[in-house]
Amino acid sequence: MTGDPSARPRSVEEHAALVARMLEPLSEEPAEESVPLDHALGRVTAEEVRSQVDLPLFRNSQMDGYAVRSADVHEVPVALEVTGDIPAGHTTPVSLVAGTALRIMTGAPVPTGADTIVPVEDTELVLGRDDDLSGAIVEIRRSRRRGEYVRERGSDVRRGDVLVPARTRLAPRHLAALAAAGVESVTVRARLRVGILTSGTELIATGTPGFGQVYDANGIALAALVQEAGATVSVRASSDDDPAAFERILDDALRTSDLIITSGGISRGAYEVVREVLHPRGADVTTVAMQPGGPQATAVVGGVPVFAFPGNPVSTQVSFVVFLRDPLRAAAGLPGIPPREVTLREPVRSIPGRRQFLRGVLDGAGAAVSPASGPSSHLVAGMAKADVLIDLPEEAETLEAGSPVTVWTL
Amino acid sequence: MTGDPSARPRSVEEHAALVARMLEPLSEEPAEESVPLDHALGRVTAEEVRSQVDLPLFRNSQMDGYAVRSADVHEVPVALEVTGDIPAGHTTPVSLVAGTALRIMTGAPVPTGADTIVPVEDTELVLGRDDDLSGAIVEIRRSRRRGEYVRERGSDVRRGDVLVPARTRLAPRHLAALAAAGVESVTVRARLRVGILTSGTELIATGTPGFGQVYDANGIALAALVQEAGATVSVRASSDDDPAAFERILDDALRTSDLIITSGGISRGAYEVVREVLHPRGADVTTVAMQPGGPQATAVVGGVPVFAFPGNPVSTQVSFVVFLRDPLRAAAGLPGIPPREVTLREPVRSIPGRRQFLRGVLDGAGAAVSPASGPSSHLVAGMAKADVLIDLPEEAETLEAGSPVTVWTL
Structure with missing residues (x-):
């Protein structure tokens, strides 16, 4: 001993x-374990997580509007035949015929041959109806540059890129990125x-x-x-x-x-x-x-x-x-909670030769502290009133009001 | 509509x-529910909780030592007969005979007739042994004032006092106080x-x-x-x-x-x-x-x-x-997370007429911010890198490096 x-x-x-x-x-x-994404909030990644896919997964539209060739909308207004409709979740690749338009929804795959999306706000159906596009004609009223409102495949993340570094405490935004990349479980510290x-x-x-x-x-x-x-x-x-x-x-x-x-x-x-x-x-x-x-x-x-x-x-x-x-x-894998310095609001006495941890209450702004209860170690209800421990140095006997003093956040 | x-x-x-x-x-x-104390960490009290008991529940010793009458230890050293032993958890009330001492442990009930505890460090058994007090004599080497090292009943909390106010997010120290007062469940916001x-x-x-x-x-x-x-x-x-x-x-x-x-x-x-x-x-x-x-x-x-x-x-x-x-x-019942002002580290462009929320990364000290990814709303992996949202006012077109800017903590 x-x-x-x-x-x-x-x-x-x-x-x-x-x-x-x-x-x-x-x-x-540290020991590690794999947890499903649904149970990973607040857990800490044991290793970095790399994306197995490009994000976006495919070239898609940033707006509800019309997929066109930018060359066809240089001069506006221009009327284009609407040859079809691409809702989000459309699972068959589509091609755009030059000189025509395809209606497209946000997130839907941009058709081969199209290089620009014209937002619906900059268009008007001059023939046909929103719910019946057969034989429809759309008037494009504003020119858009090549590539505008097109989200390129991999423009957010490329396959192999780090989605979440090691030792990250998983917050909602990390879970969103992991879910978007199809990650179903994550290795965290046990x-x-x-x-x-x-x-x-x-x-x-x-x-x-x-x-x-x-x-x-x-x-x-x-x-x-x-x-x-x-x-x-x-x-x-x-x-x-x-x-x-x-x-x-x-x-x-x-x-x-x-x-x-x-x-x-x-x-x-x-x-x-x-x-x-x-x-x-x-x-x-x-x-x-x-x-x-x-x-x-x-x-x-x-x-x-x-x-x-x-x-x-x-x-x-x-x-x-x-x-x-x-x-x-x-x-x-969590950060420490370091003690910090504040100002003592009233004088306190300490015990020379022993470092004393008084219970303290911070003022509203958190820059000053007062003792919350007596120093005795049985004052469990007194401790419930405290925000911090006031850390009085071993050599201290008395500290005046206004003295700098270290506090530990509870 | x-x-x-x-x-x-x-x-x-x-x-x-x-x-x-x-x-x-x-x-x-808010709706309320009652939860056992074991499941109350982090929950928010719906109402104040008052103590049904005095704390301490009974007058008890703050130290391991000897219960005495202060009058008997005015002059030291003094030898007193040890007439018994009061361990913590001793469930029979004991009385002290004037001119004698009772050995007592921290937390044990102070015997009737005693008004002072002399810590064991200030004593020596001159007859008898720690594990056999029959016929023992203790020498008291340091005088102690009346009431010293005695924890009076109710000196922490009196029956009826507030143990935890309403709308308190229950932390370990609150649970300790509630448990000490025998509270087994607590009414919290559902x-x-x-x-x-x-x-x-x-x-x-x-x-x-x-x-x-x-x-x-x-x-x-x-x-x-x-x-x-x-x-x-x-x-x-x-x-x-x-x-x-x-x-x-x-x-x-x-x-x-x-x-x-x-x-x-x-x-x-x-x-x-x-x-x-x-x-x-x-x-x-x-x-x-x-x-x-x-x-x-x-x-x-x-x-x-x-x-x-x-x-x-x-x-x-x-x-x-x-x-x-x-x-x-x-x-x-939780406090809000108010936006705060930091300094922009690099120039940014915004969209006049729309308030823009860029994703931002704080520097180490948290006083300055840089954009974390592009402004586009599909950049879900870009958002995972951010600490804050940078809040650009509706009227802003460009903000210079060094400008003050509001950020929302993520």
């Missing part, structure tokens, strides 16, 4: 680097399967708490945080403070998870079930110089990284945001 | 206002059920396109856009250009949808199936002074709003973003 808890506390940066390193293999060689284990004899899931009991808030918070970071929850379970009980849910989670997060049971008291079980399995149990979130442990059990957070609900959430959120997002 | 297509084109603002008005009833009196109908004889969903056929890109694009805007897809169907076929899928969609979006079939050509079906049902078929996206129609059929977009894939997507995205988000 490294990381004797009585040793000098580890810095947040050191512990964050350790956690990130443990997740690097999952990030650098979502990491995260096991979530909470511990504590005092925890109950539902019902009326007896004396000394509390509702478990960490299971649902971690599950939601994991999903927001692009991963999926493989198993969510809770145990009391009996090591055998915790060991059972841990072993179960190890079978189905790429990584495991635990909350509770790792501080210096008695009945520290997570520490008791993970310690013999080589855990690094440590104290990080931060508040909330000081007691932390990591382990690799059977090849699966395990991250053990302290059990106070605010400590659990802060630990996730500070240590796991960005590494999990990286593994999912 | 209002909105004669030959009349002066309608402005984007006018048409947007009309669409927004049609959705106002759905936004102002997702609007949107029917998506695409039309066109030329469209195929899968397989190899025959001559003149193309893959449908609009169904999946609209489905994804609708989901991103907080709504759900009730039905997605496609018809050829036979009015009876379109009428069938429309009537089917009307039964299960709060609103319907169609693409294609509303311009001035022949075989305009959506126009042919909606016109007799009182549709407002119009031309909006924009490119792409000019032909637009709206209708209310059997009380259900119908929004008919043109069928070119870029036109469909631009129409959704410009007209429907923010009204749908408002109905979902």
Whole structure:
């Protein structure tokens, strides 16, 4: 066991680097899976997708109008015989006879021999009717250049071109392009399967708490945080403070998870079930110089990284945001959420020697922040009011109103 | 039929206002549903949620340590008899005898008679062992003020206080607070059920396109856009250009949808199936002074709003973003995505008399934009490369590099 808890506390940066390193293999060689396009919204491409076809697939009309030879409409007005009709979806190739016109709809294939589309607005049927073109004559009233309103095959994308690069989070516009090119499924990064284990004899899931009991808030918070970071929850379970009980849910989670997060049971008291079980399995149990979130442990059990957070609900959430959120997002192919600098609206006190993460509320414009609740790690409802964590440096004792301060978006 | 297509084109603002008005009833009196907390991530609360309990539920210890009377630890060091142990989850109330200490774990109920917790770090067992406290004596080495490390009942939230306000998009921290207060389900806005109908004889969903056929890109694009805007897809169907076929899928969609979006079939050509079906049902078929996206129609059929977009894939997507995205988000209780101003990196030409929405790519910092592809509405792969729509005013002919320009985030 490294990381004797009585040793000098580890810095947040050191512990964050350790956690990130443990997740690097999952990030650098992510698992992949193929999903149908209908289920690909928000997923991240594992590789670039190249088009197997030209887009447009064929030379087609950009307008409802008449397909003509540009040479025949140099001088206008000119009356041309309408020799037929090409609706969109017309599946038989058609040829245009010089000196005549073919009515054509947007998207319909341009007939052989035609090189220009005259929009319907620039024409009038002088003989015949829209719904009966037999013997019809159209008057062309505006000249159009050769190629005008003709969409050439491949003018959007050529076969072999990249439609969507690797590591793209698929948005509606990407799905549209893939669908247009006939792509039916796409290879994306598999979502990491995260096991979530909470511990504590005092925890109950539902019902009326007896004396000394509390509702478990960490299971649902971690599950939601994991999903927001692009991963999926493989198993969510809770145990009391009996090591055998915790060991059972841990072993179960190890079978189905790429990584495991635990909350509770790792501080210096008695009945520290997570520490008791993970310690013999080589855990690094440590104290990080931060508040909330000081007691932390990591382990690799059977090849699966395990991250053990302290059990106070605010400590659990802060630990996730500070240590796991960005590494999990990286593994999912999502961009990190970097901390940023804003202005402190009111003075705050901090604890020298520990980096403090206060809960903060941004003002309307997002450029200034005020504390949202007290610093205590049990203030779970106070945390619900917050937009950000206010990150007070280890050495800070007090910060004046107007000071620049780093915040982490929640 | 209002909105004669030959009349002066309608402005984007006018048409947007009309669409927004049609959705106002759905936004102002949204349907509600109750969902279990486990399925509430990202949902929007329909009403405020008040706590039915005090949080903490009971007076408990903030630290692993010893529960004492502050009066007994005024002078330190002092040796106190350890009369028992209070683990978290201890379900029997305990009293402290003056002049003694009880070992206590974080979160465990503070015994009657105790008013202070001394953290374990400030103590040493001088007799007895951690795992056998019979006859143990603890030496207290640091004095603590009355109330220190005691979390009072209700110090986070009092019964009746608001845990989560109405119209909150539920994030992990909200779910944690709700779970901590024993809330098992929450009343959220029901997702609007949107029917998506695409039309066109030329469209195929899968397989190899025959001559003149193309893959449908609009169904999946609209489905994804609708989901991103907080709504759900009730039905997605496609018809050829036979009015009876379109009428069938429309009537089917009307039964299960709060609103319907169609693409294609509303311009001035022949075989305009959506126009042919909606016109007799009182549709407002119009031309909006924009490119792409000019032909637009709206209708209310059997009380259900119908929004008919043109069928070119870029036109469909631009129409959704410009007209429907923010009204749908408002109905979902989500904030709008307002256009913003950036700097144009290269000169662009526009079409006087029509507001043009070019596809654009932002530079790294997001403060400048370049066109991503040509202006043509068939460039579906070009649109996949874009981050934003560049919004060129109706009167613009050319804009110089360096000009301020409005962009809509995709």
